[in-house]
Amino acid sequence: MNNILVTGGAGYIGSHIVEQLVKTKARIIIIDNLATGYKKLINKKAIFVKGDIKNFKKLSKIFNKYKIDSIIHLAAYLNISEAERNKKKYYQNNVTGTLNLIKCCKSSNIKSIVFSSSCSIYGDTVGAVDENKRANPKGYYARTKYEGEKIIIKYAKKYNYKYAILRYFNIAGASSSNKIGEINSSYGHLFKNIAIQSLKKKPVINVYGADYKTKDGTCVRDYMHVSDLSVAHVKALKYLKEKSKSMILNCGYGKGYSVLEVLRKFKKIKKNLKINFVQRRKGDVAVVYSDTKKFKKTIKMKIKYNNIPKILKSSIKWERILKNRK
Numbered sequence: 001m002n003n004i005l006v007t008g009g010a011g012y013i014g015s016h017i018v019e020q021l022v023k024t025k026a027r028i029i030i031i032d033n034l035a036t037g038y039k040k041l042i043n044k045k046a047i048f049v050k051g052d053i054k055n056f057k058k059l060s061k062i063f064n065k066y067k068i069d070s071i072i073h074l075a076a077y078l079n080i081s082e083a084e085r086n087k088k089k090y091y092q093n094n095v096t097g098t099l100n101l102i103k104c105c106k107s108s109n110i111k112s113i114v115f116s117s118s119c120s121i122y123g124d125t126v127g128a129v130d131e132n133k134r135a136n137p138k139g140y141y142a143r144t145k146y147e148g149e150k151i152i153i154k155y156a157k158k159y160n161y162k163y164a165i166l167r168y169f170n171i172a173g174a175s176s177s178n179k180i181g182e183i184n185s186s187y188g189h190l191f192k193n194i195a196i197q198s199l200k201k202k203p204v205i206n207v208y209g210a211d212y213k214t215k216d217g218t219c220v221r222d223y224m225h226v227s228d229l230s231v232a233h234v235k236a237l238k239y240l241k242e243k244s245k246s247m248i249l250n251c252g253y254g255k256g257y258s259v260l261e262v263l264r265k266f267k268k269i270k271k272n273l274k275i276n277f278v279q280r281r282k283g284d285v286a287v288v289y290s291d292t293k294k295f296k297k298t299i300k301m302k303i304k305y306n307n308i309p310k311i312l313k314s315s316i317k318w319e320r321i322l323k324n325r326k
């Protein structure tokens with residue numbers, strides 16, 4: 001039996017991955033300090049330990065007690081503007097925290113590690129970006145994710161594990177189980193903002209920058225539904241086990257949409273949407289979308305949600321559920 005530790009399993013993406021993992025035969029153990037996670041996102045079929053990945057003793061205890069053999073490492077801070085203001089906090093959590101987790105793998109049973117990285121490590125890009133593009137992180141958050149990647153790669157041989165570094169593009173939407181979705185609204189994620197505004201009588205969306213060198217001046221991103229991303233994690237774990245080979249993999253659908261393109265689709269649902277153009281945000285790049293060749297080759301899965309209106313509906317539906325629960 002597999003014993004999988006999910007760090008950050010009480011968060012948005014982590015809870016969706018756990019929802020997929022509990023369908024397998026594996027035993028799932030979550031460690032989360034609930035800094036930005038939520039009790040109500042914790043899957044009842046998983047074992048939950050409240051704790052911090054910076055706590056070596058606690059992690060070691062979990063490793064021994066549950067005989068952990070695989071890790072999905074999501075625990076991190078990810079507020080881009082907060083990272084610029086509070087670099088130390090982000091370094092300690094995202095870099096030192098990752099190093100601590102990896103050091104626990106010494107003399108352990110860990111065979112596979114899946115790490116949540118980000119397309120932000122590429123910086124500004126032209127055209128579809130593949131995994132071989134040199135990293136050029138622009139903001140501090142992106143730098144911490146890239147440092148995390150380097151730590152995982154550095155110790156792989158020494159501690160005898162295989163890794164899958166998954167570079168997520170922009171993740172959105174919610175599970176069709178209607179039980180989990182994105183709660184935290186402080187990250188400035190476009191689909192979360194849209195979902196919040198969709199419930200208002202007079203919806204207003206701020207667009208950060210209309211002077212980028214893109215088709216309509218607004219930023220272009222590759223939006224992937226969280227449920228497809230979660231299935232990809234289960235497949236990545238399987239790949240590591242069966243092929244015994246490490247990999248770095250972009251996770252996106254391969255098409256870039258500008259903020260205005262997404263908003264135009266939202267306007268079909270909410271006709272009185274008001275769009276406010278405001279200043280650029282620090283750390284945002286103009287264009288980033290994925291080259292999906294490697295993903296298609298390695299992760300053989302049926303993509304279910306590659307459609308902006310579908311992702312919009314999924315995000316809005318969850319927001320309604322969340323509001324009614326309060």
Ligand SMILES: NC(=O)c1ccc[n+]([C@@H]2O[C@H](COP(=O)([O-])OP(=O)(O)OC[C@H]3O[C@@H](n4cnc5c(N)ncnc54)[C@H](O)[C@@H]3O)[C@@H](O)[C@H]2O)c1
Pocket residue numbers: 007008009010011012013014031032033034035036037038051052053054073074075076077078093097116117118119145167168169170171172184
């Ligand atoms: N959301 C996106 O679009 C996106 C894109 C690229 C990469 N990522 C990465 O995906 C991962 C998950 O992001 P999310 O969107 O689910 O955010 P989230 O804030 O919902 O989840 C992060 C979880 O980690 C926990 N956590 C943070 N620091 C911890 C620590 N020191 N010890 C224990 N638990 C800790 C939080 O409480 C939270 O539950 C992150 O690593 C993030 O960098 C997210």
